[in-house]
Amino acid sequence: MIAIIDYGVGNLFSLTCSFRSIGADICVTSDPEVIAAADRIVLPGVGAFEDAARKLRESGLDKVVKDECAKGKALLGICLGMQMLFEKSYEYGEHEGLGLIKGSIRPIADVIGEGLKIPHIGWNALHFGDKKDELFKYINEGDCVYFVHSYYGAECDESVIATAEYGAELTAAVRSGNVCGVQFHPEKSERVGLAILRAFCEIN
Amino acid sequence: MITKRIIPCLDVKNGRVVKGVNFLGLADVSSPVSLAEFYSKCGADELVFYDITASAEGRALFTDILTEAASKVFIPLTVGGGINTLDDFDRVLKCGADKVSVNSGAIKNPSLVLEAAKKYGDQCVVLSVDVKRVDGEFRVFAKGGREDTGMEAISWIKRCVSNGAGEIVLNSIDTDGVKRGFDIEMLAAVCDVVNVPVIASGGAGCAEDFVKLFKSLPKVDAGLAASIFHFGEVDISELKKKLKAEDINVRI
Numbered sequence: 001m002i003a004i005i006d007y008g009v010g011n012l013f014s015l016t017c018s019f020r021s022i023g024a025d026i027c028v029t030s031d032p033e034v035i036a037a038a039d040r041i042v043l044p045g046v047g048a049f050e051d052a053a054r055k056l057r058e059s060g061l062d063k064v065v066k067d068e069c070a071k072g073k074a075l076l077g078i079c080l081g082m083q084m085l086f087e088k089s090y091e092y093g094e095h096e097g098l099g100l101i102k103g104s105i106r107p108i109a110d111v112i113g114e115g116l117k118i119p120h121i122g123w124n125a126l127h128f129g130d131k132k133d134e135l136f137k138y139i140n141e142g143d144c145v146y147f148v149h150s151y152y153g154a155e156c157d158e159s160v161i162a163t164a165e166y167g168a169e170l171t172a173a174v175r176s177g178n179v180c181g182v183q184f185h186p187e188k189s190e191r192v193g194l195a196i197l198r199a200f201c202e203i204n
Numbered sequence: 205m206i207t208k209r210i211i212p213c214l215d216v217k218n219g220r221v222v223k224g225v226n227f228l229g230l231a232d233v234s235s236p237v238s239l240a241e242f243y244s245k246c247g248a249d250e251l252v253f254y255d256i257t258a259s260a261e262g263r264a265l266f267t268d269i270l271t272e273a274a275s276k277v278f279i280p281l282t283v284g285g286g287i288n289t290l291d292d293f294d295r296v297l298k299c300g301a302d303k304v305s306v307n308s309g310a311i312k313n314p315s316l317v318l319e320a321a322k323k324y325g326d327q328c329v330v331l332s333v334d335v336k337r338v339d340g341e342f343r344v345f346a347k348g349g350r351e352d353t354g355m356e357a358i359s360w361i362k363r364c365v366s367n368g369a370g371e372i373v374l375n376s377i378d379t380d381g382v383k384r385g386f387d388i389e390m391l392a393a394v395c396d397v398v399n400v401p402v403i404a405s406g407g408a409g410c411a412e413d414f415v416k417l418f419k420s421l422p423k424v425d426a427g428l429a430a431s432i433f434h435f436g437e438v439d440i441s442e443l444k445k446k447l448k449a450e451d452i453n454v455r456i
Contacts, residue, residue, distance in 0.1 A: 013300045017275040047325065117399055119327055119370075122206040122425065123249055123455045144207060144455040146280060148327050165205055188280050188302065190244060 002026045002201065003038035005065070007055050010046035015078070018187035022198050032064045040201070041068055045080030049089040049105065049151070052080055053097060062098060069100055074178045074203045082174065082181030083151060091151050100179045103156025108149070112167030119150040123189075124164040126172055133161040133175055134203060138195035145172070145182075145189040145196075152183065178203070207455045208418050208447065209249035209426035210440055211282075211403065212433040214239060217256045219265040221434070240273045243433070246440040248279065249455060252305070252373075252428065255285030256348075267299050274300020284332055288312065293320050297328070305330040305373060308346045310364060311353055321368025326400075331369035333361060335390060336377035342390060349377045358397055365398045372398060373428060375405040383409025383432070386417045391424055401425035408432055411443045418452045 002019065004012060006028050019026045019042075027034060035041060043065060045052050056062045069075050077085045086097045089105035097105070108120055123144040128136060147164065153171035162173035164184075173182045180200065186193035215222040220234040240251055253273070255266045263286065274281055283296040284305030293304050304324075310316050310331060321329045334345045335357040342357035361372055374394050376387030386404045395402050404417055405428040414427045432438045447454045 011297060011300075013298070014274060014278070014302075017300070018278050021276070021278070117401060120206070121327055121370075121401065122209060124206050147206075187278060190278050193278060 001038045002040045002042060003035045004028045004042045004044060005035065005061060006030045007052075007059050007061055009052045009055055009080070010044060012044055014187045015042070015044055018194060019197060022194055022201070024197070024201050030059060030061065032061070035061070035064050035068060038068075038073070040074045040076070040203075041065065043075060043077040043081035043084060045078065045084060047080060049080065049083060049091040049097075050093065050095045053084060053089075053095055056084065056098075066098060066100065069179055072178050074200065075100070075180065076200050077179075077181035078187075079149065079183060079185060082183055083153065085174070085179060085181045086153060086156065089151065101153070101156055101159050101174050101176050101181060103159065103174075104154050105151050106154040108152050108166070108168075108170060111152075111170075116167045119148055120164075120166045120170065121148045122146070124166060124172075124184075126162045126164060127169075128162055129160075133173070135161065135173065135175065135180055135196060135199050137199050139192050143192045145184040145186065145192055147172075147184045149183055153181075205453055206425075207249070207453050208424075209403075210247070210414070210443060210454070211250045211252055211426050211428040212243045212248050212440070213252040213254060213405075213428050213430040215254045215256050215430065216266055216269065216285075218259075218262045219269055222256065236269050237273045237276065239434075240277045243440060244277045244279050247444050247456065248440055249426070250280045250282065251277065252282045252284060253301075254305075255283070257286075267295060270296060270299040270301065282330055284330070288316070290316075290319055290323060293324060293328075297324065303328055303330050303371065305332045307332040307334065308348075311344065311346050311355075314363070314367070317364050317369050318367040321370070326368045326370035329369050330371045330373060331361065331364045332373040332375065333357060334375045334377055337390075342393065345377060349375075349380075358393060361394055362397055365400055369400065371401045371403065373403045373405055376407060379407030380405075382407055385409065385413040386427065388417070388420055391417075391421055395421060395423040403428050405429070408438070411438050411446050414443060415447060415450050415452065418447065419450070 159174040282303040283301040288309040403426040408429040
């Protein structure tokens with residue numbers, strides 16, 4: 001069973017539907033016991049980092065997520081959920097993240113150069129570099145996924161498993177052992193997105 | 205780099221797609237959900253659901269349809285029609301919409317864009333604007349293009365963008381339905397002054413019109429159309445192949 005963590009940030013309707021469409025057994029929950037009993041964890045999130053990090057902390061679920069990851073349980077952070085995995089974020093100030101991925105979250109404006117629109121919104125191609133992670137085993141280099149974000153994962157070279165080109169090579173996905181994160185929205189990325197979710201369901 | 209988007213628009217009234225639809229292989233040709241699934245498979249990058257019902261029953265039916273579509277179609281969904289308050293935003297976002305498009309609602313209450321952008325983020329708020337040339341200027345029309353508001357379009361659009369509109373759908377009344385191509389001149393005037401995505405609407409008659417749009421205006425992000433897709437005059441997967449062959453970056 002996959003526990004989709006509900007900590008009051010964003011709408012989980014599309015995400016739950018997308019997992020159901022691939023036949024995954026899911027549960028939207030904020031119950032630590034249910035999360036502990038799950039095989040895998042999904043950490044969603046939209047909105048502002050500070051607000052989301054505070055809600056996760058106040059619910060006590062930050063500790064639950066960290067404990068379960070320490071036991072080796074597979075975790076997938078999506079969009080802001082991916083950003084929360086990092087050590088810290090510089091979105092309107094400086095805020096602490098879960099520290100499961102080494103690196104920080106910084107404004108894309110710092111790196112993309114002039115003339116490009118912010119947020120980075122729309123379909124963009126994934127590039128895997130030398131090695132393709134098992135999260136992408138059902139998709140191909142250059143396949144497009146749907147992005148909406150104004151901040152990106154920086155100083156995380158060792159964890160980057162995919163990038164997207166938007167005036168710079170932006171971090172599109174990260175992985176450190178059993179902890180995975182995607183900046184894009186697999187639940188809005190049609191068959192390519194669903195194929196990534198399916199691969200996540202098969203990570204041991 | 206980010207790809208150019210192709211967006212079919214579905215006008216929904218009393219639970220059915222209004223403009224005639226003529227596809228082989230679709231069991232229910234005027235079912236918005238079947239049509240949405242069909243377009244998603246053909247490679248549509250996004251869908252717009254436009255609610256043109258006036259009755260409360262029709263509105264409830266629309267929300268049911270939206271919920272069903274969002275549970276089956278995994279591409280971004282924009283919803284418009286009858287969006288006048290933050291409660292309207294809430295209602296459609298809960299059903300799986302990703303973006304909400306405002307038109308007359310913003311004209312009646314210009315702070316709607318600001319309030320919605322604060323609450324849901326700029327990326328969620330789409331300003332849809334119907335524009336027609338009147339006395340040598342671009343004029344904003346309301347009520348589905350029937351009423352001249354007297355407002356100059358470029359300044360209206362700039363004002364809404366500074367209030368937080370994250371995307372503009374520019375519908376040219378002058379070219380709408382004429383099928384001789386998008387309104388390049390009007391679109392260029394808007395692209396020059398805003399730095400948010402601009403979606404061209406009104407006037408597409410054939411695949412070549414999309415090629416011309418993206419070639420002549422690289423700043424335009426997407427092309428939107430309704431009947432030419434519904435009638436099968438332009439097949440989305442063929443259109444995208446053609447765009448790619450013309451070196452326009454699209455998702456295949």
